[in-house]
Amino acid sequence: MPRASATRSRSPRALLVKAARLSAIPGVTMAQACERYGVPLAAVARVKKELDGARPSASDLLLAALTRNGERSEGELPRDYAHLASWLDYVDHDGCTADEARARVARLVDEGLLEIHGLAWRLRGPWPRETE
Numbered sequence: 001m002p003r004a005s006a007t008r009s010r011s012p013r014a015l016l017v018k019a020a021r022l023s024a025i026p027g028v029t030m031a032q033a034c035e036r037y038g039v040p041l042a043a044v045a046r047v048k049k050e051l052d053g054a055r056p057s058a059s060d061l062l063l064a065a066l067t068r069n070g071e072r073s074e075g076e077l078p079r080d081y082a083h084l085a086s087w088l089d090y091v092d093h094d095g096c097t098a099d100e101a102r103a104r105v106a107r108l109v110d111e112g113l114l115e116i117h118g119l120a121w122r123l124r125g126p127w128p129r130e131t132e
Contacts, residue, residue, distance in 0.1 A: 011039040013047075014130035020048040021128035024056050025064045026091045036070075059113070061088055062104050063127045066114075074122040077105065 015037045023033035023044065030048075034041045048054050056064070065087055066075065078084045081098035088096040088104075096104075105121075108114040115122045 011037075011043055015039050016043050016047040017051070017054075018126075018128045018130050019044045020051055020054040021056065021060065022070060023048065024054040025060070025069055028064075028069050058088075058092065058094070058104065059108060059111075060128065061092055062101070062108065063113070063123075066105075066121060067123065067127060070127055074120065077116065077119050077121055079119075 016039055019030075019033040019037045019039050022028055022036065023030040030041055030044055034044050062084075064070070065084055067073065078101075081101040085096040085098045085101040088094065088101060105114070105116075109116055112124055113127075115124055
């Protein structure tokens, strides 16, 4: 990817990517993402276009739900995975069930993105990702 947009905006490319990825989560506006990372809206719009809309993956949507759109780095696992599955199905229209939501959380652990201790989870790295 060209680095010209980061130079024009004077914002580090990694922050622009994070803001673009966050703004692709349903319920998060580009303005909110720009405010969180202190980057200009026009620069994020350019990066989002370069990333073909920065469409969130199923893992991104799950992490958005757990972390309250990246505001938290740890918390409690859901007691009722049906509620989580319902939200995931609503935003991604993938027919997610409670068992599937539980399995997706387990995959994030297997991938090294989450740690689970009892009923608590903790992110093992930043989210949204800074990489393209």
